[in-house]
Amino acid sequence: MQEKGTISIHTENIFPIIKKFLYSDNEIFLRELVANAVDATQKIKRLSSLGEYKGDLGELKVSVSFDEKKKTITISDNGLGMTGEEIKKYINQIAFSGATEFVEKFKDAKDANEIIGKFGLGFYSAFMVADQVEIQSLSYKEGSEPARWICDGSTEFEISAGNRTERGTDIILHVNKESKEFLDKGKLQGILDKYCKFLPVPVQFGNKSTSEPDGEDADGKPKYKSVEVPNIINNTSPIWTKSPTELKDEDYLSFYQELYPFSEAPLFWIHLNVDYPFNLTGVLYFPKLKNDFEMQRNKIKLFSRQVFITDEVKDVVPEFLMLLHGIIDSPDIPLNVSRSFLQADSSVKKINTYITKKVADKLASLFKADRKAYEEKWSDIGLFVKYGMISEEKFYDKGKDFVLMGNTAKEYFTVDEYKEKVKANQTDKDGNLVLLYATDAAKQDSFIQSANKKGYDVLLMDSPIDTHFISQMEQKLEKVNLKRVDAASADKIISKDENIVAVLNDEEKEKVKGIFEKAIVKPGMKVEVDSLNPDELPVIVTMDEFMRRMKDMAAMGGGMNFYGNLPDSYNVTINGNHKLVGKILQTSDEAEQTQLAKQAFDLALLSQGMLTGAELTEFVNRSVSLI
Numbered sequence: 031m032q033e034k035g036t037i038s039i040h041t042e043n044i045f046p047i048i049k050k051f052l053y054s055d056n057e058i059f060l061r062e063l064v065a066n067a068v069d070a071t072q073k074i075k076r077l078s079s080l081g082e083y084k085g086d087l088g089e090l091k092v093s094v095s096f097d098e099k100k101k102t103i104t105i106s107d108n109g110l111g112m113t114g115e116e117i118k119k120y121i122n123q124i125a126f127s128g129a130t131e132f133v134e135k136f137k138d139a140k141d142a143n144e145i146i147g148k149f150g151l152g153f154y155s156a157f158m159v160a161d162q163v164e165i166q167s168l169s170y171k172e173g174s175e176p177a178r179w180i181c182d183g184s185t186e187f188e189i190s191a192g193n194r195t196e197r198g199t200d201i202i203l204h205v206n207k208e209s210k211e212f213l214d215k216g217k218l219q220g221i222l223d224k225y226c227k228f229l230p231v232p233v234q235f236g237n238k239s240t241s242e243p244d245g246e247d248a249d250g251k252p253k254y255k256s257v258e259v260p261n262i263i264n265n266t267s268p269i270w271t272k273s274p275t276e277l278k279d280e281d282y283l284s285f286y287q288e289l290y291p292f293s294e295a296p297l298f299w300i301h302l303n304v305d306y307p308f309n310l311t312g313v314l315y316f317p318k319l320k321n322d323f324e325m326q327r328n329k330i331k332l333f334s335r336q337v338f339i340t341d342e343v344k345d346v347v348p349e350f351l352m353l354l355h356g357i358i359d360s361p362d363i364p365l366n367v368s369r370s371f372l373q374a375d376s377s378v379k380k381i382n383t384y385i386t387k388k389v390a391d392k393l394a395s396l397f398k399a400d401r402k403a404y405e406e407k408w409s410d411i412g413l414f415v416k417y418g419m420i421s422e423e424k425f426y427d428k429g430k431d432f433v434l435m436g437n438t439a440k441e442y443f444t445v446d447e448y449k450e451k452v453k454a455n456q457t458d459k460d461g462n463l464v465l466l467y468a469t470d471a472a473k474q475d476s477f478i479q480s481a482n483k484k485g486y487d488v489l490l491m492d493s494p495i496d497t498h499f500i501s502q503m504e505q506k507l508e509k510v511n512l513k514r515v516d517a518a519s520a521d522k523i524i525s526k527d528e529n530i531v532a533v534l535n536d537e538e539k540e541k542v543k544g545i546f547e548k549a550i551v552k553p554g555m556k557v558e559v560d561s562l563n564p565d566e567l568p569v570i571v572t573m574d575e576f577m578r579r580m581k582d583m584a585a586m587g588g589g590m591n592f593y594g595n596l597p598d599s600y601n602v603t604i605n606g607n608h609k610l611v612g613k614i615l616q617t618s619d620e621a622e623q624t625q626l627a628k629q630a631f632d633l634a635l636l637s638q639g640m641l642t643g644a645e646l647t648e649f650v651n652r653s654v655s656l657i
């Protein structure tokens with residue numbers, strides 16, 4: 031058999047297009063060809079199990095090799111093979127028209143590179159790196175002759191008798207000049223590791239040496255010798271292909287290490303396994319979260335039948351689940367479509383919903399099964415749960431039962447438990463429940479202590495997500511306000527109908543106000559005199575809750591620029607009932623009066639870490655002279 035021909039063509043030459051616009055992702059040629067080789071071995075296995083192939087299957091295997099001198103890369107398999115007629119049918123017609131359609135569809139798309147890079151165009155992606163592609167194949171069919179096909183990247187091909195003596199196929203790429211980087215062991219190993227690490231059939235890439243016991247030496251000590259063994263690059267049965275009942279914790283943990291070498295152990299994991307209404311398997315791990323979200327995103331790998339596709343799963347898993355690690359394998363995710371289509375796709379939506387539900391169920395069951403262990407893990411999972419509740423309505427509904435709020439005494443409560451706990455003492459005169467929180471237990475210590483003295487509880491909300499979480503709680507929970515503990519003095523922070531008797535009369539109050547206004551030279555300080563508990567501090571500096579939140583949002587890039595640009599402004603509350611204020615009022619020497627007022631004000635700043643630089647030096651000097 032010797033035949034030349036032209037691949038039937040209804041478009042301009044696709045090869046220059048393939049070469050040009052696939053350039054950035056051209057490494058996927060290897061994934062495509064190895065995946066085809068694996069398919070071929072799976073097919074012969076199936077034919078054998080159906081009784082349609084009676085010969086010996088042998089050890090099914092794919093191997094990848096390269097020859098630097100001849101400038102070739104060869105992908106071989108002992109799969110079902112192809113006859114000359116089949117090559118014409120599958121490669122010249124079906125694969126070619128598939129590739130043409132693919133190229134036609136995406137050649138004008140903006141993100142064509144991204145789409146094709148991820149999803150491949152099959153056999154013809156070989157021409158991204160090769161001037162010439164050769165097929166040597168022998169079909170499993172009885173009486174078949176070996177066939178050879180060769181094509182130089184034009185639409186011309188040649189088919190003739192081949193030289194394979196055993197069932198299977200070799201795809202030989204004659205690597206082009208621009209792609210000689212691929213004729214490198216490290217490069218090819220890297221690509222195989224990335225895409226082929228979990229393929230279901232052993233993939234051999236050359237040999238490697240290991241040491242084997244080799245008897246004993248003269249002193250009776252064990253001897254070893256170095257032997258060459260096949261370098262199998264993949265784990266053919268990764269844990270997500272097994273049933274959870276077959277697996278132990280160690281299996282999940284060691285698989286995690288296989289995916290992310292040298293990582294800290296994950297907290298727990300979820301084994302995903304559905305086959306209706308879509309097919310999906312996988313294992314998702316909860317990592318120990320650090321405060322830096324960005325670092326940890328994009329750690330979920332997407333596979334399709336054990337072939338790695340991408341680690342950009344943005345459209346497939348809900349935003350907040352991007353913090354999870356692990357893998358998802360689904361042949362049902364329609365991969366060869368554009369991104370906007372993917373988002374609207376109904377099976378993608380279902381997958382999204384399924385994963386969200388599984389994650390919520392897992393958290394709920396951990397919470398129920400062992401509350402103490404759950405609380406111990408809270409510092410790691412809290413961030414994740416809150417992020418989920420903020421970003422996903424469906425997750426909020428479930429999460430509200432297992433989200434925990436920790437207070438400054440390190441006790442944890444569910445939302446309902448906490449409301450119940452503080453209801454009696456922290457309901458204001460309008461019937462609103464006021465929840466107090468601190469964002470920095472050390473800096474806000476004096477306020478926390480004053481609040482505790484009044485019997486108020488203070489939550490600790492010190493992670494970056496908490497600002498958003500607080501707003502969300504207020505939106506969702508009826509008649510609940512959250513206030514940072516330093517938003518006002520403890521006496522005023524929850525407005526109640528109690529009247530504290532004022533020690534000073536109005537005239538005295540005005541006088542005190544004047545003294546302090548003169549003493550305080552710092553800009554943005556609004557002075558007022560109030561009647562607080564005598565054992566509250568003499569001077570308290572606070573920032574209005576609303577103003578502070580807006581500024582926090584602006585600082586986090588939340589679009590509140592107007593507030594971000596306003597100068598800081600604080601309320602300085604002078605406690606008219608404090609002994610020191612009485613003393614200042616009675617001091618006749620004006621300089622001494624100012625000194626005392628300054629000292630009291632600086633103490634208030636100091637207690638919140640707001641006294642720095644020259645002001646701090648002046649305070650220290652003044653304190654020394656006062657002693």
Ligand SMILES: Nc1ncnc2c1ncn2[C@@H]1O[C@H](COP(=O)(O)OP(=O)(O)OP(=O)(O)O)[C@@H](O)[C@H]1O
Pocket residue numbers: 062066067070107109110111112120121124125126128150151152153154199
């Ligand atoms: N190593 C091989 N052994 C046997 N047949 C092969 C081999 N490689 C390719 N083929 C045949 O060529 C056809 C076309 O391959 P190609 O990779 O272009 O498309 P596909 O594998 O069918 O689909 P896709 O790669 O888009 O998932 C295959 O369906 C298969 O019949």
